[in-house]
Amino acid sequence: MALNDAIERAALALTDARHVLVLSGAGMSAESGIPTFREAQTGLWARFPPQDLATPEAFAGNPERVWQWYRWRRTLIARGGVNPGHVALAALGRHISLSIATQNVDGLHAAAGSSRVAELHGSIWRERCTACDDETLQPVAEADEDAPLPACARCGAMTRPAVVWFGEMLPMTALERAQRLLAAADRVLVVGTSNQVYPAATLVEQAVAGSAIVIEINTEKTAISKKADIKIAQSASSALPAIAARVARLMIN
Structure with missing residues (x-):
C-alpha cells in the first residue's frame, strides 16, 4: 500500500470512529531524543x-x-520536549473522541495537551x-x-x-482504565511500540484479535504488522501530523 494511500485510509477510518484508543510506546519518546x-x-x-x-x-x-x-x-x-507526534495526537483529540494509554513515563502526551491519558507505567x-x-x-x-x-x-x-520499578505491579487503576477504553474503542492506533512489554502488550494483542480497526504506525516491523488493518511504515512525527491535518479537513467538509 502506498504511503499516501495508507495515510488517507487511516484518516477516513478515524473520522468515522466512535472512539479511538491510542496505544503508545517508546518510539514516541525516541523521536524527542529521549x-x-x-x-x-x-x-x-x-x-x-x-x-x-x-x-x-x-x-x-x-x-x-x-x-x-x-x-x-x-x-x-x-x-x-514534545514532538510533532504528541502535538498531532492532542490536535486529533479536539476533533474526535480519543484517549491514550501509554507505556511511557515522560508525561509528554499531557504536556502536549492530550487530556485523557492512562499512564500504564506511571509518570x-x-x-x-x-x-x-x-x-x-x-x-x-x-x-x-x-x-x-x-x-x-x-x-x-x-x-x-x-x-513502576522493577519487581512492582502496574497501577491497577491505569490498567483497568485502559481495558475499559479498549472495550469502548472501534479504532485503535498503535504507535511506536514493539509490543513486547507485558502486560501492556496484551492490550495490543486484544486489539488485533477484536473487531476494532487497528492502525499501526512504526518504522519497524512488529509482531502485529501483518495483523493490523492499516500499516504505516513511517515515524509518528511524520505520520500523525499528516493524519491529523487530513482528519481536520475531512471534519470541515
Missing part, C-alpha cells in the same frame, strides 16, 4: 545495574542516588509519599540536581518517583 531506560545508562550511570537505580530496595538503600538518576532523566525529557513527574501515599504532580522542567530530596507536603516523609 533515551530508553537502558540507553540512558551511559557515562556515570553505565556502572550501575537497573537494580541499583529502579527498585524499591535501591531506593530504601540509597534514595539520594535514585533521585539523582531520576532528576537527570527529568532534565533529558524537559530538554527533548516521572508524579511524586508519591512513602508514608501516606499522597501524590503531587511536578511541572515538566529541568531539574535542580542540588535541591534537597523531595518531601511530602502533607506529612513530611520522603517522596519517590511514582513510576
